[in-house]
Amino acid sequence: MVNVRVRIAPSPTGSPHIGTAWQALFDYVFAKKHNGKFILRLEDTDRARFVPGSEFEIYETLKWLGFEYNEGPDIGGSFGPYKQSERLDIYKKYSDELLEKGLSFKDEGAVRFRINKSGQASYHDLVGDKDITIQNTTQEDFVILKSDGFPTYNFANVIDDHLMQISHVIRGNEYISSMPKYLQLYRSFNWKPPQFAHLPLLVGSDRSKLSKRHGAKGALEFKKEGFLKEAVINFLALLGWTHPQAKEIFSLDEMIEVFDFKDFNPASAFFDVTKLEWLNGEYIRKTQDSNLKTQIYQYLLQLSDGALSKTDHPTEEEIERLVPLVKERIKKLSDFIPLTSFFYERVEYDQAQFQKLNIKNQNKALETVLKKLEEMEKPWQADVFESTFRKLAEDLGLSASQMFQLIRVAISGQLVTPPLFESIQVLGEEETINRIQAALKFLQ
RNA sequence: GGCGCGUUCGUCUAGCGGUCCAGGACGUCACGUUCUCAACGUGAAGAUCACGGGUUCAACUCCCGUACGCGCUACCA
Numbered sequence A: 001m002v003n004v005r006v007r008i009a010p011s012p013t014g015s016p017h018i019g020t021a022w023q024a025l026f027d028y029v030f031a032k033k034h035n036g037k038f039i040l041r042l043e044d045t046d047r048a049r050f051v052p053g054s055e056f057e058i059y060e061t062l063k064w065l066g067f068e069y070n071e072g073p074d075i076g077g078s079f080g081p082y083k084q085s086e087r088l089d090i091y092k093k094y095s096d097e098l099l100e101k102g103l104s105f106k107d108e109g110a111v112r113f114r115i116n117k118s119g120q121a122s123y124h125d126l127v128g129d130k131d132i133t134i135q136n137t138t139q140e141d142f143v144i145l146k147s148d149g150f151p152t153y154n155f156a157n158v159i160d161d162h163l164m165q166i167s168h169v170i171r172g173n174e175y176i177s178s179m180p181k182y183l184q185l186y187r188s189f190n191w192k193p194p195q196f197a198h199l200p201l202l203v204g205s206d207r208s209k210l211s212k213r214h215g216a217k218g219a220l221e222f223k224k225e226g227f228l229k230e231a232v233i234n235f236l237a238l239l240g241w242t243h244p245q246a247k248e249i250f251s252l253d254e255m256i257e258v259f260d261f262k263d264f265n266p267a268s269a270f271f272d273v274t275k276l277e278w279l280n281g282e283y284i285r286k287t288q289d290s291n292l293k294t295q296i297y298q299y300l301l302q303l304s305d306g307a308l309s310k311t312d313h314p315t316e317e318e319i320e321r322l323v324p325l326v327k328e329r330i331k332k333l334s335d336f337i338p339l340t341s342f343f344y345e346r347v348e349y350d351q352a353q354f355q356k357l358n359i360k361n362q363n364k365a366l367e368t369v370l371k372k373l374e375e376m377e378k379p380w381q382a383d384v385f386e387s388t389f390r391k392l393a394e395d396l397g398l399s400a401s402q403m404f405q406l407i408r409v410a411i412s413g414q415l416v417t418p419p420l421f422e423s424i425q426v427l428g429e430e431e432t433i434n435r436i437q438a439a440l441k442f443l444q
Numbered sequence B: 001g002g003c004g005c006g007u008u009c010g011u012c013u014a015g016c017g018g019u020c021c022a023g024g025a026c027g028u029c030a031c032g033u034u035c036u037c038a039a040c041g042u043g044a045a046g047a048u049c050a051c052g053g054g055u056u057c058a059a060c061u062c063c064c065g066u067a068c069g070c071g072c073u074a075c076c077a
Helices: A018-033 A054-065 A088-101 A153-163 A173-188 A219-224 A229-238 A252-258 A273-286 A289-303 A316-326 A333-344 A351-357 A362-375 A382-396 A400-412 A420-427 A429-443
Strands: A005-008 A037-040 A104-107 A110-113 A120-125 A130-135 A142-145 A168-172 A195-199
Touching: A005 A018, A005 A168, A018 A037, A018 A054, A018 A168, A018 A195, A018 A219, A018 A229, A018 A252, A054 A219, A054 A229, A088 A104, A088 A110, A088 A142, A088 A153, A110 A173, A120 A173, A120 A195, A130 A173, A142 A153, A153 A173, A168 A173, A173 A195, A229 A252, A229 A273, A289 A316, A289 A333, A316 A333, A316 A420, A333 A420, A351 A400, A362 A382, A362 A400, A362 A429, A382 A400, A382 A420, A400 A420, A400 A429, A420 A429
Parallel strands: A005 A037, A168 A195
Antiparallel strands: A104 A110, A110 A142, A120 A130
């Protein structure tokens, strides 16, 4: 396989959704696998649906996932502009050529291609490894140049794919039905068509094609929600495609190594975030603590627009101490916040939380806890702490669980926190005592 | 309506004629571990392989038909 060149060709009609990222993944992987080029082309030919900022979101999405392209609208290349809106003269030239050959005709200011209705169009699809044949009678003369001078997708994709020397067209299977159009266009110019791989459709919860209209999430929203790019990529790879050794967890590099279109399942796939969350948790647990600390820090920075306030957000050092406590408990980076906010925020107590403990003489018990803590030799040792309070629980006729839960609620206001001893060590002796006093005050 | 693609546990999927009364993963449930929650370990439930006909000694796997879903049928992409 020589000179592999593939492109992702999104339309800047809104935030790129996850389906775009999904297709980009296979473009990128295929290009890398064959030492080819991965190209970004912006198909901004629909002026009515054009959304100004969305091209930057496309760049950002590809950058976040690490799908670095070799040629594109923002970095150039050797095939002219990579935005179709800047290639109008090119489409005009080829449209004129067709007009001269009598293969197209003018129609109310637009130019239509004259479909040859006899015969059929056949091609081999890499996905499913099958031949597909469509009768030409199913096609109608179609517009190639709109009256505003912009080309239609049906025309521009053929012109650009040829001019940009695209070797493999990887796109959604909604284009299969239009293959006769493309094949006739290639033939009109005497161009050799590229190879085609029509990917299955990604569908939403309503089983229809993933789209913004149907509530598909923007790809970047996953970043905002605290998903790791490695997990997102791994998850996307699992949709429609299967690792030949049936592995569930693998890296991009590994995927590149084993990738083949034959491992695609041509059926539509439903994007279900539950498995992504599991995978994300797996990746978080696999991440080195120091790396995870950095990622959480960056994540929090990004959330607050780079303005992390010292007073109510953890510092990098604080995060570093918290990471081992939360690593096994978070599925997304965002989970860090509710799990740890009590460390650096004022505790808001709630009577109901204490009541759930179902402890008689609760205040008295807590007073005793406070007394024990004040007597305990500093710095507190985890094992001493544990044995002290297990003993105390026994003396007070409480279960160990009740005892530790009482302390937990008293220092955090929550029934669920990271492990108690470690949490207290992060909090420090003074703060712990302060909080228990505050809890007592609240209860009285 | 026409044409195309598809149809295996809730979800993602394995399966390419016998090894499948269908395997894995997520999720769910139970149990274990346990200071809570997780993580971890063990186990369970969960798919008459859309349906009906063929072909074959043998079909989830091949063929035909039907149903259903989705897509295309735009001067959207």
